[in-house]
Amino acid sequence: MSSARSKSFQILPGFGLSLGYTLTYLSLIVLIPLAALFLRTSELSWAQFLKIATSDRAIASYRVTFGCAFIAAVINAVMGTLLAWVIVRYRFPGRKILDGLIDFPFALPTAVAGLTLANLFATTGWLGQWLDLVGIQVAYTQSGIVVALIFIGIPFVVRSLQPVLEDIELEVEEAAASLGASRFMTFTRVIFPTLLPAILTGFSLAFARAIGEYGSVIFIAPKRAEITPMLIWYRLEEFDYPGAMAIAVVMLVISFFLLITVNLLERWASRFQR
């Protein structure tokens, strides 16, 4: 009797059914493939695993992958915030088109993006020839990787921020001004803390996407600095499945902890909402 009462009434029933469905679906799509990955890796002994996972080539690839992904995500967080700000706050001709263009990297096959960027930034390309004059090389360097990762990550930041920016009331800014705050202080003390959780969400999505990116990077990456997904691909081509899996597992674990960290940061930044 009392237990029946303690269960709060809901208009739409079906918690049990929908939860069961969700878990089954999640298992099929995400958990089982991941488990298979770990299972395959367990064919290796611990020593073998360590040797593969910590080989010089593997470690160099982690560095490139996570380093470039991080730099790209930081740049995206800054530039994406600015883009979202302009799209939400101002009315100008072509605004709708600009808004639509933001989703472009979602739709474009990343290989096409990589190829285009490589051509553009090659020393003979439209942009590359000018950068070459001042001694900057982008294509086939780590900068090229970063450029590709920025391209594929930008929509995540913009789309995370837009609803939050649209929610900011003009009154709040006026309230800050009436209390004596300059424009700069109004932004740094009032607006920015409101945006921070969404910026971190966008950052973590862009970061995660960049870590896993493969298609665009292979066209623009230098021969010497390979990203981890490339290394995994080479292993697969050599039919070294456990070797590929071992590196994949390392990547998965690092990604997992990085994303947990970003999520904790996000929780901290949005503490005012709970």
Add this chain to the structure above:
Amino acid sequence: MSIELRNISKRFGDVAAVQNVSFKVAEGELVALLGPSGGGKTTVLRMIAGLEQPTEGDILIRGQRVNDVSVQKRNIGFVFQGYALFKTMSVADNIAFGLKIKKWPQAEINDRVAELLKLFGLDGLGKRFPHQLSGGQRQRVAIARSLAPKPSVLLLDEPFGAVDAKIRQELRDWLVHLHDELSVTTVFVTHDQEEAMEVSNRIVIFSRGNLEQIGAPQEVYERPSNEFVARFIGVLNVLELRVEHGVARLHELTFPTHGVAEGSNLRIGFRPYAVQISPDLSEYRYRATLKHVYFLGVQLRLELETPSGLTLRTRITKDEFVRLGLAEDKEISFQIREYRVLSRDGFALSPEVSAVHQLPSIAENI
């Protein structure tokens, strides 16, 4: 501080939001800007604050022209209709915001915040975030925040609009007490005439960007300067009478012509309280049936229907109702004790001929 508006106009594109408005608010006064929505009252408040620039005219605070002084430097406290609290900051940080901007020493900030939390009945809520507060508490935080830096003028935009009726009453009382205590010059905007009457020392009435009347609550109620004010402050019944054969007539009601030409219309207005009712059918001049009785608490609203089908609305206290032994569907007699002659050009807001007339008694022929 005293506030003065001199010939203030404000246009948004082609729309004239405020037209040639001038008035003064004395030091320490509590003034209501009253009017229907779209009347220009919020625009006036925002111009005093410096959130809006007047198209023409001067704004003076303590005799100094402040048109070119930015909102940041005007030293006003502004309370927004939606409160506009900083949701990422705790209650204490919200209140401290203006003080931090003005670079008060930390110890003084802490003292001031503690003092305001106490004064506003927010003790123990300093660490909460705005979304954890009730509507009334948010309202008080918003006022505390605006008062923290000791502004010379407190401006409030529809301060009680977003809270429920009971809290609204508490907040009104509380604002009056607060004003008595701090005696900071206060201007607030409202569309609720009852609120304006109850809270303020003086009322400035706006309609369609024009200042209609300014005066103490009693003054604007008893001596409205035009029909708009009379209708807006309290209830005014308006009758449109036709002048024929030397009397102004509507159904069985007749009035003197007041100099209106034969064949023209005469408009009169009267307060609901000006209708006298008696269960004795021979006491007053006209007859009617008590069609509906609406219970409003201490007051009752009555709907009378004359034999020819004319409906009149009136108010009566509950005690009076009981004393007279009235009931729905009962036959009664009535008269209109006092009324005013209104200008003839319909809803235009021209000044009315102000006149209070005693009707001829029953002895006279209809």
